[in-house]
Amino acid sequence: MVRKHRWILIALFLIVFLTRLYFAFQDPYLTADSYYYLRHIEHIQDHWLPMYEDPLSYGSRIYYFPPLFHYFMATITLVMSLDLAVKVIPSLLFSLMIFLAYATAYRITKSKPYSIIGALFFAFTPISYIFPINNLSPYSLALPLFFSIIYLLTGIRQKTNLVIMIILITALVFTHPSAFLLVIGLLLYVVLLHLEHMKLEKKSAEVIFFTIFLVFWALFIIYKNVFLLHGIGAVWQNIPADLIATYFPGLTVFEVLYFVGIVPLTMGVFAAYINVFKEAKKHMILMLAMTLAIALVLWLSYMRLESGLLFLSFLLSVLAAQGLRIRADYVKKTKLSKYNKYTLVFIVLFFVASSVIPVFGNAKAAAHNTPSEDQIKALEWIQENTPEDATILATLQEGHLITYFGERKNVLDSNFILISRVEERFIDVNRLFTFKLESEAVRLLDKYDVNYIFFSNEAKETHGVDEIIYVKDQRCFEKVYDDNVQIFKVKCKIK
Amino acid sequence: MRRFIQEWGPGILILLAICLALFPLMVRTMNGDPLVPGSESYYNLRIAHQIKEDFTMDYDQLQQRPYNMNLYHYILAVLLFISPSDSLLLILSVMLSFSTAFLLFGSLARLKTDRVLSFIITAVYLLSPLYIYVTTTITAYSVIIFLLVLSFYLFAKKLSVWSIMPAALTILIEPSAFLVFLAVLLTYCYYTQKGYREVGLGFLAGIVIGLIGMTFNYQAVFSLTGGLNPSYYTTDFGATIGYSFFTLLLAATAIIIHWKTGMKAKMVHIFMVMLVIFSTLSQNSRLVMNCVLCVYSGMAIYFFMKRAWVVPVLRDLTLLVIMSSLLFSSISFTSRTSDMEPIADTLKALYEISLIDSEGAVLSTPENGYIIEYFAGKPAYLDELSQIYSDYTRKRTEYQEIISSRSPELTKKLLKGEEIDFIYFDPKTITVFEQQNSGLLLVLEHSENFINLASFRGRQSWLYISI
Numbered sequence: 014m015v016r017k018h019r020w021i022l023i024a025l026f027l028i029v030f031l032t033r034l035y036f037a038f039q040d041p042y043l044t045a046d047s048y049y050y051l052r053h054i055e056h057i058q059d060h061w062l063p064m065y066e067d068p069l070s071y072g073s074r075i076y077y078f079p080p081l082f083h084y085f086m087a088t089i090t091l092v093m094s095l096d097l098a099v100k101v102i103p104s105l106l107f108s109l110m111i112f113l114a115y116a117t118a119y120r121i122t123k124s125k126p127y128s129i130i131g132a133l134f135f136a137f138t139p140i141s142y143i144f145p146i147n148n149l150s151p152y153s154l155a156l157p158l159f160f161s162i163i164y165l166l167t168g169i170r171q172k173t174n175l176v177i178m179i180i181l182i183t184a185l186v187f188t189h190p191s192a193f194l195l196v197i198g199l200l201l202y203v204v205l206l207h208l209e210h211m212k213l214e215k216k217s218a219e220v221i222f223f224t225i226f227l228v229f230w231a232l233f234i235i236y237k238n239v240f241l242l243h244g245i246g247a248v249w250q251n252i253p254a255d256l257i258a259t260y261f262p263g264l265t266v267f268e269v270l271y272f273v274g275i276v277p278l279t280m281g282v283f284a285a286y287i288n289v290f291k292e293a294k295k296h297m298i299l300m301l302a303m304t305l306a307i308a309l310v311l312w313l314s315y316m317r318l319e320s321g322l323l324f325l326s327f328l329l330s331v332l333a334a335q336g337l338r339i340r341a342d343y344v345k346k347t348k349l350s351k352y353n354k355y356t357l358v359f360i361v362l363f364f365v366a367s368s369v370i371p372v373f374g375n376a377k378a379a380a381h382n383t384p385s386e387d388q389i390k391a392l393e394w395i396q397e398n399t400p401e402d403a404t405i406l407a408t409l410q411e412g413h414l415i416t417y418f419g420e421r422k423n424v425l426d427s428n429f430i431l432i433s434r435v436e437e438r439f440i441d442v443n444r445l446f447t448f449k450l451e452s453e454a455v456r457l458l459d460k461y462d463v464n465y466i467f468f469s470n471e472a473k474e475t476h477g478v479d480e481i482i483y484v485k486d487q488r489c490f491e492k493v494y495d496d497n498v499q500i501f502k503v504k505c506k507i508k
Numbered sequence: 509m510r511r512f513i514q515e516w517g518p519g520i521l522i523l524l525a526i527c528l529a530l531f532p533l534m535v536r537t538m539n540g541d542p543l544v545p546g547s548e549s550y551y552n553l554r555i556a557h558q559i560k561e562d563f564t565m566d567y568d569q570l571q572q573r574p575y576n577m578n579l580y581h582y583i584l585a586v587l588l589f590i591s592p593s594d595s596l597l598l599i600l601s602v603m604l605s606f607s608t609a610f611l612l613f614g615s616l617a618r619l620k621t622d623r624v625l626s627f628i629i630t631a632v633y634l635l636s637p638l639y640i641y642v643t644t645t646i647t648a649y650s651v652i653i654f655l656l657v658l659s660f661y662l663f664a665k666k667l668s669v670w671s672i673m674p675a676a677l678t679i680l681i682e683p684s685a686f687l688v689f690l691a692v693l694l695t696y697c698y699y700t701q702k703g704y705r706e707v708g709l710g711f712l713a714g715i716v717i718g719l720i721g722m723t724f725n726y727q728a729v730f731s732l733t734g735g736l737n738p739s740y741y742t743t744d745f746g747a748t749i750g751y752s753f754f755t756l757l758l759a760a761t762a763i764i765i766h767w768k769t770g771m772k773a774k775m776v777h778i779f780m781v782m783l784v785i786f787s788t789l790s791q792n793s794r795l796v797m798n799c800v801l802c803v804y805s806g807m808a809i810y811f812f813m814k815r816a817w818v819v820p821v822l823r824d825l826t827l828l829v830i831m832s833s834l835l836f837s838s839i840s841f842t843s844r845t846s847d848m849e850p851i852a853d854t855l856k857a858l859y860e861i862s863l864i865d866s867e868g869a870v871l872s873t874p875e876n877g878y879i880i881e882y883f884a885g886k887p888a889y890l891d892e893l894s895q896i897y898s899d900y901t902r903k904r905t906e907y908q909e910i911i912s913s914r915s916p917e918l919t920k921k922l923l924k925g926e927e928i929d930f931i932y933f934d935p936k937t938i939t940v941f942e943q944q945n946s947g948l949l950l951v952l953e954h955s956e957n958f959i960n961l962a963s964f965r966g967r968q969s970w971l972y973i974s975i
Contacts, residue, residue, distance in 0.1 A: 175819060219822045222761075222812070226829040229757060230836065233744055237840055241746045244739030433939060 018125045022115055022132060029136045030108035036146050036376040037100045042383035045410050046427055047149035048417035050083065051099065057087040058095070069416040070426055071438075072404060072462065077239050077430070079231070081187040082151035103153035104146075111136050113160050114327060118334035120167040121296045127341075130361060131334025137369045138326035140272040140319065142376040147383055152320055155189035160327055162195065163303060167296045169216050182224055186231040191316070194324065196228045198306035202299050209293040239430055248315050251429040253439040256409075261314035272322045273329055274368040276360060280336030281329035287339050297335060304328045384414055388469050391498035392418035398493070399465060406445060406458070407467040408475050415467065424461045446476040451483040459507040465493070466501040509813070510624055517627040518613075524634045525609055528838060529602050529643040535846035542855060543595040545848035546748075547875060547892070549646035550882035553594050556584035564724075570887050573896050577726040579680035580648035601650040605643035608650075609634055611657045612799065618664035622810070629806030635834045637743040637752055637841035638798045644845050649749075652678045653795045656689045659710075663693065667703050672710025679714045680721045684730050686714055688783060688793035692800060695779050699772060732789045741788045743841050749791045751801055752837035758830065759784075759804035765811050780804070805834075850879045853964035854934065858883040860961040860969045861930050868929025868972075871910065873937045880932055889928055914947030916955045923972050931958070935966040 043051070056064035063080040067073070089098045111132045118131030135141075158181050165178040186192045199221045206213050213221075233240065239247045252260050262268075270278055285304070288297040304325065311321040337357065344353045388411070395405060396419050404422040405415045412426025425442045429435045441457050445466075448454040458466075468481055484490040484501045494500035536543055544550070559565045559581055568575045587597055612633055616626035633639055642650045655674040662671030672693075678686045690711055697703040718726065734740035744753040763777045780800055787797040809830060817823040850858075861870060861884040869889040870880045877891020890907055894900055906926055913919045923929075931952065933941075941948060952958045952970055961969040 175822075179822070179825070215818045219817055219819055219826070223822050223826045223829070226757075226826055226833060229754070230829050230833040233753065233833070233836060237744075237836075240744055241840075241844075244745045245737060 018129060021129055022112065025129075025132060025136055026108050026111050029111060030104060032373075032376070033104035033108060033142075033146060034101065036142075037104055039377070040147060040383045042147070042389065043099060044148045044382055045384060045413055047099070047147070048413040049426070049428060050086075050149045050151070051095075052413075052417055053078075053080075053083045054086045054090070054095065057083050058090060067416075069420070069422045070412070070428065071424070071432055072422050075238075075431060076428070077236050079151075079187045079189060079235050081184060082154045082189065085154055085188075086149075099149050100147070103149060106153045106157050107141060108136075110157050110160060110327065113157065113164055114330055117160065117164045117167065117300075118331045120164065121294070121300065121331065121335045122338045124334075124338055127334045127338045130337060130357075131330050133361070134274065134277045134333050134364065134368075135327055135330035137364075137372050138272075138274055138277065138330065139368055139372055139375055140322040140326050142372045143272070143319070143378075146376055151189040152191070152323065155185060155191050156323060156327070158185040158188060159191065159195065159324070163299065166217065166220065166299060169214065169220065175216070175220070178220065179223070182227060186228055187235075190232060190236075191320070191324075192228045193232065194303075194306055194310060194316075196225050197309065198299075198303040199224060201305050201309075202302035205298045205302050206295070209298065211293065211295060211298070242431060247430070251432060251435055253429065253436045255436075255439065257314070260317055262318055268318070269322070269325065272319075273326045274364065276364040276367065277326065277329040277333040280333035280340075280360075282332075282336075284332045284336035284339060287336075297332075300328055300332055304332065384411075385470070385497075387497035388414065388471070389418055390496065391467065391469065391494055391500060394494050395419040395421055395465065395467070395500065403464040404462050405465045405467050406442065406461070406463045407469075408446070408472045409439070409442065410471060410475065411467065411469065419467075421465075424463060443476065446472055446481060447478055449482045451486055451489065454483045455489060455503075455505050456507060458503050459505075463503055465503065466490075468499040468501065470497065513624050513627045517623070521609070521613065521627065521630055521634065524631060525606050528634060528640055528842065529605065532640065532644050532842050532845040533598070535843075539846075539851070541851040544598055544646055545845055545850075546641075546645040546647070547849060547878040550850075551878035551891075551893075552581060552584060552646050552648065553597070554878070554882045555581045556588055556597075559585035560588045570881055570885075571891070571893075572887065573893070576729060577680070577721060577724050578648065579677065579721075580651050583651065584646070597646050598644070601646055602643055604650040604654040605639060608642075608654045608657045609639070611654075611661045615657065615661040615664045618661065624813070625806055625810045628809050628813075629803050632755065632758075632805045632809070632834060633799065633802040635752075635838045636755060636798055636802060637837060638749065638795065640838065640841050640845060641749060642795075648681045649792070649795055652681055652685050652792065653799075656685065656796060657799065659689070660693070663703070663706070667706050669706050669709040669713065672706060673713060676710060676714040676717050679718045680726060682729075682731075682792045683714075683718070684790045685792040685795050688787065688790070688796045690714075691779075691783060692796055695776050699776050731791070733791070734789050736785075736788055741794065743844075744837055748844075749794060751794065751798060752834065752841075754830070754833040754837055755798075755801050755805045756784075757833075758808040759801045762804040762808035762811065765808065849876070849934065849936075850883065853967045854879060855883055856964045857932065857962045857967040857969045861886060861932065861971075864930075864961070864971060866929045868927050870930040870932050871907070871923070871928045872932040872934075873940050876932060876934065876937065884930070884932075886930065889926065911941050911948045914950060916951045916957075919948065919951045920955075920957055920972075920974065924974050929972055930961075931970040931972065933966070933968045933970075938966070 053064050056062075063078070063083060065076050067076060086098060086102065089102055093101070114135040115128045115132040118128035119125065122128055122131070162178055162181050162185065165174045165181070168174050169178070182192075182195070185195065203213060203221065236247060243251055249257065281304075284297065285301050288294060288301060307316075307321050307324045307328070310316045311318065337360065341353055341357065344350055344356065392414055395415075399405075399421060402422070404424060405419060406424050407415050409425050409427060412423045415421055415423040416426070425438055432438070438461070441461070445454060445457055446468075466481065466484065473479060481501070484492070489503065489505035491502040491504060492499060493502045532545065533543060536545060554570070555565070555568070555575070558569065565575050565581075567573070583600075584597060587600060591597055609630055613626055613630040616629060641647070642653060655678050659672055659675035662668070662674070665671070675686055675689050690707060693707050694704070697707055738745040738753075739747060741747050741750040742753050742756065743750045763781070766773060767777065783793070784797050784801065787793040809827070812823065812827055812830070815823070858880060866886070869887045870884055871889045872880060874890040874892050874894060877888035877894070880886065880888045881891065890903060894903065897903060903926075906922060910919060910922045910926070910928075913922065931948070938949065957973055959971045959973065961971050
């Protein structure tokens with residue numbers, strides 16, 4: 014019996030891993046933002062040090078970030094090529110979380126079949142096939158670290174768990190600022206335990222003390238200058254006001270239903286309800302606290318929706334396993350007990366129909382959410398044919414592509430931290446694609462020292478234009494490339 | 509540990525006090541910058557010089573505005589008679605800050621606080637950014653905090669109305685710190701159930717001193733600025749006069765840990781939290797609440813040290829992280845103090861303005877006002893006390909119009925109307941001007957009416973000539 018579950022789990026892992034690999038290799042490229050991380054990893058490969066000073070992004074800028082993910086990926090490239098690693102490792106790390114989901118669910122439900130179902134829920138959560146496919150991000154490492162810590166917290170009595178946990182907490186802190194979620198979650202855990210009149214174990218209290226101080230200390234060490242410049246607003250990453258609604262669209266029930274799945278959400282909420290109002294269990298309270306922490310940061314717009322939903326999907330899947338267990342225990346006490354198995358099968362089938370099947374559609378679409386062949390060709394042309402110190406105007410989404418493929422300075426990209434007057438810059442860049450008046454356009458191009466304009470289909474879609482009107486003046490602008498993407502050389506300067 | 513602290517504790521505290529006071533000053537000296545950082549220092553020095561010359565003061569001649577009597581300026585004026593250099597007045601701040609720290613240590617000893625806990629609290633106080641600020645600048649805060657802690661020391665030694673007298677004197681510098689101090693003292697009285705009468709009489713004494721001060725042009729001005737945004741009161745988020753984030757975190761931890769120690773203690777905690785919230789609006793009351801927060805932080809660290817940990821390695825790691833955090837805040841603030849204006853280039857740029865024989869004002873951001881007044885000897889169009897002017901709103905509007913104007917003609921007209929002859933920029937000013945879509949920078953470069961007097965690493969002085 015034990016073996017059977019193990020094989021099911023391994024099979025599930027292989028299915029998910031291979032599916033993800035299949036979709037990942039459907040497209041040779043990564044999402045545009047991934048190239049930001051790729052540059053950092055390549056910098057570590059070349060110089061052994063993180064790239065804290067970037068001569069290309071925004072013309073030249075300074076970064077502050079926890080570098081462990083970049084080092085982790087750079088280390089992986091010692092055994093496989095970077096091109097392969099960026100496709101395989103995120104998928105592998107995500108797929109390995111299936112074991113984590115199973116183990117965590119087992120800690121709570123003490124039932125292997127329900128834990129397998131919990132792992133299944135997580136394996137096919139729609140959001141995990143939209144966001145992480147072909148997307149290189151520190152979340153790939155932060156998520157398994159985060160949930161490994163949660164898992165170890167549920168088994169804190171074992172000494173080895175504690176040592177591993179301390180190492181993992183430290184690793185998480187230097188991987189991604191989402192370590193802050195852990196602090197909020199642990200604090201909520203203490204509050205919920207207090208409300209339930211339950212005692213916090215001494216060991217747990219000690220770990221919580223340590224985690225809180227370590228996380229804050231590390232965050233202030235890493236982001237000292239960011240906090241000094243942006244104050245508490247640093248949590249919104251200096252994102253321009255017009256983009257805030259896009260980056261932090263707020264949490265609605267329908268979005269959660271769609272991205273996390275109906276079954277994990279309803280069963281997860283059901284388990285939470287039973288835990289709060291009927292029978293409180295420490296492990297469940299921990300899961301609930303973490304879920305509340307994520308819901309809270311999403312509600313307060315401290316975290317991007319897709320990232321928050323990834324965290325939520327794991328927790329709700331685990332909670333859903335317990336929900337199913339509670340449901341089964343209840344049904345067993347009723348006259349419907351003989352139908353128990355059938356209802357469970359029905360729920361799983363409903364999950365397959367409502368989540369697993371759409372997952373493949375989502376994954377296919379997500380896999381192609383990468384730069385087009387035309388864009389890459391044009392960027393390679395830029396790299397070969399423009400002066401090394403040239404500045405290229407492109408859309409916000411193409412900013413990292415300019416620096417990675419074109420190896421040239423951009424005017425704007427999606428990392429806004431520490432950029433002064435970013436609001437103005439963002440508006441100016443948008444206006445430069447829609448302007449009609451040449452004189453004003455030339456003034457702005459001069460302001461940002463732009464030498465070339467990169468006009469792709471993406472720019473057309475983003476700004477709702479078919480052409481840039483002011484570039485028609487051949488005295489000031491020269492079309493130097495035209496192959497589905499147009500590149501214009503700026504010849505005029507304000508004296 | 510206890511033995512070590514008993515033997516070496518005072519030595520470590522002295523060393524810490526000296527290092528934290530001297531480090532930013534040494535860095536400034538090595539960089540060739542003026543020894544005294546912070547614009548406030550130069551306002552105090554300028555006023556003290558005027559008092560030294562006239563023996564009394566009721567009007568600020570340079571800035572053409574009424575002067576509100578401040579005891580601290582008179583103390584500085586007296587010291588100027590014996591000090592060969594303005595920078596030497598920094599010794600007053602250093603000596604007072606050292607004394608404050610050791611009076612705090614002494615007060616805790618008087619209250620029969622555990623020796624180790626007293627050591628920790630004093631160390632946390634020494635590491636606090638407010639201690640560094642008060643020690644390294646010529647500021648009235650050094651006198652205020654010294655007098656308040658001296659009062660507390662005397663109060664702890666013997667309950668007497670005379671013990672409140674030093675604190676009552678601070679009313680002649682700024683009243684809100686004194687009132688918050690009395691509130692803290694009343695809370696202490698509530699906890700110990702004694703001393704109400706003395707505190708009440710002390711309050712009356714403060715009022716009497718204030719009334720006497722009024723005959724010398726003193727006005728009790730309560731300045732409430734700031735808000736709940738941490739940038740106003742947390743140095744790690746950019747505040748200059750504020751708390752370290754980790755002191756706040758440790759204090760919150762201490763309150764949570766000691767929450768179950770009875771109704772009386774709960775009331776004390778609640779009242780202290782209310783005072784800390786109030787202090788977000790008042791810089792001066794942060795002086796008092798910083799000491800209170802340091803006591804709480806010390807209690808939290810002491811708790812972590814004394815607690816019987818199931819995992820001793822976690823205790824060591826937690827204490828290590830806490831110590832690193834407090835050190836981080838201090839070092840971070842120390843480096844900010846070292847980089848504070850004015851620097852050597854500021855002096856060079858302002859020196860060029862001082863050489864020109866003109867009575868016109870200097871236009872810059874209000875934050876540069878005091879430094880301009882001191883080093884250029886010319887009035888600043890706006891400084892941090894400009895709210896006193898009866899036509900402040902008009903001046904502010906004109907200021908906005910000048911910096912945002914893109915028309916040379918309009919700029920010239922406004923400059924002439926406001927009798928502005930000079931413009932001074934530093935990199936921060938340029939950022940501020942750029943953020944407000946300033947056209948002034950453009951006008952300066954393209955008009956013949958402006959002559960660049962000096963330019964040193966982003967610090968520029970311009971002369972405006974109306975032709």
